[in-house]
Amino acid sequence: MGAMAEGAMRFLVEDHEVNGQLVALGGCLRPLLGHGRPGPLQRQLLEQAVAAVMLGASLKDHSELMLQLQGGKSAPLSYSVLNVREDLSFYGSAALREGATLGSDEGFATLCGADGLLAVTIFPRDTAQRPWQGITPTGQPDFAACLEGHFQQSAQLMTRVLLFCDPALPVAGGIMLQALPGAGDGAAESLGHLSTLAATLTTAELAALPPTEILSRLYAHERVRIFPLQGASFRCGCSRDRCLGTLRMLPRQDLAALRARGKAEINCEHCGRRYVIGAAELDKLLSEKSQ
Numbered sequence: 001m002g003a004m005a006e007g008a009m010r011f012l013v014e015d016h017e018v019n020g021q022l023v024a025l026g027g028c029l030r031p032l033l034g035h036g037r038p039g040p041l042q043r044q045l046l047e048q049a050v051a052a053v054m055l056g057a058s059l060k061d062h063s064e065l066m067l068q069l070q071g072g073k074s075a076p077l078s079y080s081v082l083n084v085r086e087d088l089s090f091y092g093s094a095a096l097r098e099g100a101t102l103g104s105d106e107g108f109a110t111l112c113g114a115d116g117l118l119a120v121t122i123f124p125r126d127t128a129q130r131p132w133q134g135i136t137p138t139g140q141p142d143f144a145a146c147l148e149g150h151f152q153q154s155a156q157l158m159t160r161v162l163l164f165c166d167p168a169l170p171v172a173g174g175i176m177l178q179a180l181p182g183a184g185d186g187a188a189e190s191l192g193h194l195s196t197l198a199a200t201l202t203t204a205e206l207a208a209l210p211p212t213e214i215l216s217r218l219y220a221h222e223r224v225r226i227f228p229l230q231g232a233s234f235r236c237g238c239s240r241d242r243c244l245g246t247l248r249m250l251p252r253q254d255l256a257a258l259r260a261r262g263k264a265e266i267n268c269e270h271c272g273r274r275y276v277i278g279a280a281e282l283d284k285l286l287s288e289k290s291q
């Protein structure tokens, strides 16, 4: 079996006037699992990566999109953030509140509580323009329903979202079905029919079959127009230069304390990469400070 084709594939179910997006992600999800994250947090980050790629693939003229989930007042989740760039490369991180405990099988509703928030922020390519932000409450049984709420609010189009995820493989994917603007009275029925078929997809099929094959199996009796796959990948924004930039902003006494220990170690919260800044570089930063 070859490597899984990871990315987003737009499709159009012509007789139903429904626009769709299929997302399939595999090995590129690995950096999101690391750092000993509990199961519910891993599943949330994976589903959020699928959602971010799904949203990013259906936009134009943006540079980056941020999908941010904030837990409710007494919920275990502190935050879960996923950023996706225009080329569908993404990075993300998540954390529980300090001292929070969470059973390994808990789902979205427990993780976020009924009073959490989903914020979608779109940064335009033209940096002179202000970012757009849409906020949706999390009071839903699952993340897919929460996303449907977002689409309903922002696009005013009837939308169904199905998400699939297995951190053990890892594989995650999703199908978005959206009535075309001006779709007739049958739109709700069409979405119901097509989402029932979509719900039969399994994570094993997502991992094993090319996206075109998945669509032609799910919708064997429909006329489906398929667009080229837009590849997606994990790409962190961290670098040695960024670490030095962070250190440069520290007060002089903190830098001196690090120098006294001989080195500074910085772990990237997104990809887990470890940067070690040695004595010579710390000396250089200190001498910059005293000028």
Ligand SMILES: [Zn+2]
Residues within 6 Å of the ligand: 236, 237, 238, 268, 269, 270, 271, 272, 273
């Ligand atoms: Zn990183």
